[in-house]
Amino acid sequence: MASSYMRLHRFQNEAIDCKPRLDEDVSAIEHVRSLADFRCLARPHVSQSAICSDDEREDEIDMARLGAWHTQGLTDSAFVSLSQDPSRLLLSKDHSEHGAQAIAKNAKELHTYMVPSVAAWTTEKIKDILERGRAPGDKELLDWVRGIPSQETEVLFLGGNLVDYKTFSEPNPYRTDPPQDVRPIKKARASSQRDMIADSQTR
Numbered sequence: 001m002a003s004s005y006m007r008l009h010r011f012q013n014e015a016i017d018c019k020p021r022l023d024e025d026v027s028a029i030e031h032v033r034s035l036a037d038f039r040c041l042a043r044p045h046v047s048q049s050a051i052c053s054d055d056e057r058e059d060e061i062d063m064a065r066l067g068a069w070h071t072q073g074l075t076d077s078a079f080v081s082l083s084q085d086p087s088r089l090l091l092s093k094d095h096s097e098h099g100a101q102a103i104a105k106n107a108k109e110l111h112t113y114m115v116p117s118v119a120a121w122t123t124e125k126i127k128d129i130l131e132r133g134r135a136p137g138d139k140e141l142l143d144w145v146r147g148i149p150s151q152e153t154e155v156l157f158l159g160g161n162l163v164d165y166k167t168f169s170e171p172n173p174y175r176t177d178p179p180q181d182v183r184p185i186k187k188a189r190a191s192s193q194r195d196m197i198a199d200s201q202t203r
Contacts, residue, residue, distance in 0.1 A: 006120045008082035008155055010162075011089070011107035011172060018111065018162040023078040028119035028159025031078065035060050064129035067121050067156050068141040071148060079121065080162050084153035086110055090174060091151050100152055105176045112168040113157075121156040123148050 010018060023031075063078075070079045083089055092100035123145055130142045148154065 004117055005114050006084070006117050006155065007167075008084060008113050008115055008120065008157070009086040010080070010082045010111050010113065011086065011103050011109070012111050013108045015111075015163070015169075018080055018113075018166075020078045020080050020160055021076045024160035026078065026159065027161045027164075028116060028157065031158045032116075032118050035063065061129055061133045061135075063158070064121075064126045065133070065135075065138070065141060067126045067158075068130065068145050070156060071123070071126075071154065072144060078160070079156040079158055082113065082115075082155050082157055084155060087174065088151050088153050093149065100154075104172075104174050107172050107175065110170055110172045110174075111166055113162060113165045114167050115157055115162070115165045119157055119159050121158055123150075123154065126156075 012018060066077045067079055070077045070081065075081075086104065089100040089104035092104075094100050096102065127142065127145045130138055130145060133142070
């Protein structure tokens with residue numbers, strides 16, 4: 001039997017960096033209930049982040065499309081990106097300034113969340129839903145999701161209350177840039193050598 005919760009991780013600079021850009025006041029359970037009811041027109045908060053076609057049953061497919069776009073970098077959505085294994089982001093082939101690898105190396109903190117599985121959108125879940133889509137562009141989105149590297153273990157959380165599920169936080173153990181107030185070791189050694197030379201010349 002599948003677990004009802006998933007342990008997920010997110011690199012953050014601040015505690016508030018776990019809010020989606022849309023529908024931040026809508027909880028995960030509200031989203032789940034709306035999708036289960038297939039009533040996008042009766043749930044105004046969903047219409048802000050879903051396409052909502054005339055067929056109300058498209059609600060879930062619309063959300064899957066938004067999830068796929070989110071993984072492409074269009075993060076103005078109701079989703080928040082997390083990872084099942086944060087260390088795997090270091091293996092990402094995305095070397096861009098704001099890519100997964102850069103985030104893993106530069107973020108200040110690593111937060112752990114235990115979220116309801118029904119609010120977690122894995123790439124497999126998005127793929128399965130998109131396979132039912134028939135709108136223009138669905139095939140291209142499906143091909144994109146199928147090509148997402150599995151080693152990044154990305155999972156999307158749908159909801160504005162991710163902070164309610166936080167269980168732990170710590171300084172980012174994978175951060176590569178040294179703290180600003182710590183002098184590099186080589187510089188300290190060079191200073192010590194200069195001091196020793198100066199002392200020998202004054203003797």
